[in-house]
Amino acid sequence: MPACCLLGSGHAVPERVLTNADLETLVDTSDAWIVERSGIHQRHIAEPGSALSDLAAQAAHQALAAAQLTASEIDLILVATVTGDFKFPAMACLLQEKLGAHQAAAFDLSAACSGFLYGLHLADSLIRCGGHRHILLVAAEMLSSMVNWQDRNTCVLFGDGAGALVLGPARTSAGLLSSVIHSDGRQHGLLYNPAGSQHPLTAADLASGFATIHMEGREVFRHAVVSMADALQEALDKAGIAQDDLDLLIPHQANRRIIEAIGKRFGLPAERVYINVDRYGNTSAASIPIALDEAWRSGRIQAGQHIGLTTFGAGLTWAAAILRF
Ligand SMILES: CC(C)(COP(=O)(O)OP(=O)(O)OC[C@H]1O[C@@H](n2cnc3c(N)ncnc32)[C@H](O)[C@@H]1OP(=O)(O)O)[C@@H](O)C(=O)NCCC(=O)NCCS
Structure with missing residues (x-):
């Protein structure tokens, strides 16, 4: 069966912008520190x-329009998120209602910042085996809802957003050439939110910031650079593509220094590495599809080009993929 190809994409972010200057009024930080250590401006x-x-629905509508498909032609909705509207049901079901995609099955998957590439890997398998024809893959996060706004180590890093892709069977040589996914649960304590069934929340937990993001930033940084680079190399090898043949690398947008370290390892000049972390911060699972949609719509991606995607997130999880447009 054919691999999956991208039929259309879309993205949406909330209107409200929080600048580094705004954060200076919340915690003991500075614009200079945030820009130097993360590359984030807003x-x-x-x-x-x-x-x-x-x-998510805004991003999905754009993707459906670009794919020239109606919601009724979607037979599976996959949403990658760790910040869905409700604990249950899945946000994919709420999105299904908003789109009127009544023919579709719908469920969420949880792989933190790697969720989009995990979803792409899964969608490709489902399309290849003929189980589904048109899959709507949405990655959406509202990490602002679980950030501790008194913790300067984390609150400066994250932003909210949604990205969407419509995927279908490839009819030409364009499509997903390879994808790889990995996890290491032994390292889950480096980045997590402990609110869950093991510890039903108390009023004291809400006041103490227990139910928020906890992160060992320096360790996460170290793992991110190694894992994202290794996964990208593995995906290149699997696709039979040399690193010189990568026309554009779209890495997970967590930190400009992580992105630049990976670009350097692959010998890619700055113009072949996509960066928008300065404008959006880390939107977790949504970061790659937001960047992919921006690059595609702006003409930065052209037919025939090879695009590399690589990501890293809580779990730990990491993943990469190679696309031909
Ligand atoms: C969080 C991160 C930006 C911190 O940068 P860093 O260079 O590693 O900085 P350190 O953690 O070494 O901290 C250096 C100092 O800055 C301080 N600091 C942390 N956040 C700060 C902030 N917002 N403003 C000012 N100072 C800050 C620390 O308290 C520390 O002070 P100390 O030396 O007195 O203890 C960086 O580690 C990072 O990006 N890690 C990966 C995070 C990530 O991407 N997570 C999501 C993965 S999907």
């Missing part, structure tokens, strides 16, 4: 009480 943050599924 991030988009959802209004409290807004629904992430609305942002």
Whole structure:
């Protein structure tokens, strides 16, 4: 069976912008520190009480329009998120209602910042085996809802957003050439939110910041550079593509220094490495599809080009993929 190809893409971010200057009024930080250590200048943050599924629906509508398909032609909705509207049901079901995609099955997958590439890997397998024809893959996160806004180590890094792809069977040589996914649960304590069934929340937990993101930043950084580079090399080898033949690398947008370290390892000049972390911060699973959609719509991606994607996230999880457009 044919591999999957990209039929259309879209993305959406909340209107509200939180600048580094705004953060200076919340915690003991500075614009200079944030820019130097992360490359982030601003991030988009959802209004409290807004629904992430609305942002996901905006991105999905754009992707469907670009693919020239209607919602009724989608037979599976996959949503990668760790910040769905509700604990259950899956946000994919809420999105299904908003789109009117009544023919589709719908479920969420949880792989933190790697969720989009995990979803792409899964969608490709489902299309290859003929189980599904048109899959809507959405990666959407509202990490602002679980950030501790008093913790300067984490609150400066994250932003909210959604990216969407419509995938279908490839009819030409364009499509997903390879994908790899990996996990190491032994390292889950480096980046996690402990709120869950093991520890039902108390009022004291809410006040103490227990139910928020906990991160060992320096260790996460170290793992991210090694894992993202290794996964990208593995995906290149699997696709039979040399690193020189990568026309554009779109890495997970967590930190400009991580992105530049990977670009350097692969000998890629700056113009072949996509960066938008300065404008959005780390939007977790949404970061690659937001960047991919920007690059595709702006003409930065052209037919015949090879695009590398690589990511890293809590779990730990990491993944990479090679696409031909
Ligand atoms: C978080 C990160 C930006 C911190 O940069 P760093 O160079 O590693 O900085 P360190 O952790 O060594 O901290 C250096 C100092 O800056 C301080 N600091 C941390 N956040 C700060 C902030 N927002 N403003 C000012 N100072 C800050 C620390 O408290 C520390 O001070 P100390 O030396 O007095 O203890 C970086 O480690 C990182 O990006 N890690 C990966 C995070 C990530 O991508 N997570 C998501 C993965 S999907």
